[in-house]
Structures are given as C-alpha cells and as structure tokens.
Amino acid sequence: MNAQNPAAFMPDEDLMNTILCDLKRTVREYATAATESACPAVRKVFNDMTMNTLRLQGDLYTHMSQLNMYPTPAKALRQDVDKQLQTAQQMQQKTGQFVQQKTGQSGSFAHNANAHLHANAQHQPSHLM
Numbered sequence: 011m012n013a014q015n016p017a018a019f020m021p022d023e024d025l026m027n028t029i030l031c032d033l034k035r036t037v038r039e040y041a042t043a044a045t046e047s048a049c050p051a052v053r054k055v056f057n058d059m060t061m062n063t064l065r066l067q068g069d070l071y072t073h074m075s076q077l078n079m080y081p082t083p084a085k086a087l088r089q090d091v092d093k094q095l096q097t098a099q100q101m102q103q104k105t106g107q108f109v110q111q112k113t114g115q116s117g118s119f120a121h122n123a124n125a126h127l128h129a130n131a132q133h134q135p136s137h138l139m
Contacts, residue, residue, distance in 0.1 A: 023079045026070060030080075033067040 037060055044056035074080040
C-alpha cells in the first residue's frame with residue numbers, strides 16, 4: 011500500500027473505506043436476493059455469495075483495523091447486549107405469531123387485502139385493465 015504516494019488515485023484509507031462500504035451494500039443486496047428467491051438452487055447461490063462477501067468484508071475490516079484505519083468500537087456491556095437480544099427475540103416471536111395468525115385466516119385476509127383493487131378497477135377505462 012502506498013498511502014504516501016501523491017500519484018496514487020486516492021489515499022489507501024479512502025479507497026479501502028469505499029470498498030468496505032461497497033462490500034456492505036453488496037451483502038445487503040445478496041441477502042435480499044436470497045430472501046426473494048423461490049428456487050432453492052438460486053437461493054443457495056445467493057447465500058453462498060453473501061457468505062463469501064461477508065468473509066471479504068471481515069478480512070478488509072481486520073486489515074484496516076490493524077493499520078489503525080478503522081476505529082475499534084467500544085466494548086459493549088453484557089447487560090446491553092442481553093437487552094438488545096431479548097428485544098430482538100420478542101419482536102421475532104411477535105412477528106411469528108402475527109404471521110401464523112394471518113396465514114391461518116389467509117382466505118379472508120387475502121380477499122380483503124385485494125378488495126380495494128377490484129373497487130378501483132370498476133372506475134378505470136377498459137384499456138387500463
């Protein structure tokens with residue numbers, strides 16, 4: 011790395027920060043693609059790509075941290091971590107209950123959810139339907 015080289019495209023720290031941000035964005039996009047994939051083979055490909063990108067991001071973060079280019083986060087108190095974990099678990103449980111409740115009533119729920127579309131379609135010209 012030549013952070014001192016004035017002929018460099020940009021300082022190494024700026025370049026690595028840009029790459030790190032792109033890796034984080036890419037992980038989000040791959041995770042979304044995996045979530046949206048209906049085909050198990052495609053889902054596996056995106057899961058594998060997500061994990062590989064996470065490894066790259068972790069390696070780059072470690073390298074930057076060793077070069078003092080990335081501030082080390084403060085230590086988290088165990089009670090704060092436990093509280094956040096408990097909150098996340100409660101939200102996950104509530105979400106699961108909500109999904110179970112709604113999928114148990116999916117016939118009437120799905121029909122009612124689309125009722126406004128059918129009502130609006132009556133007022134549209136036939137070439138828009």
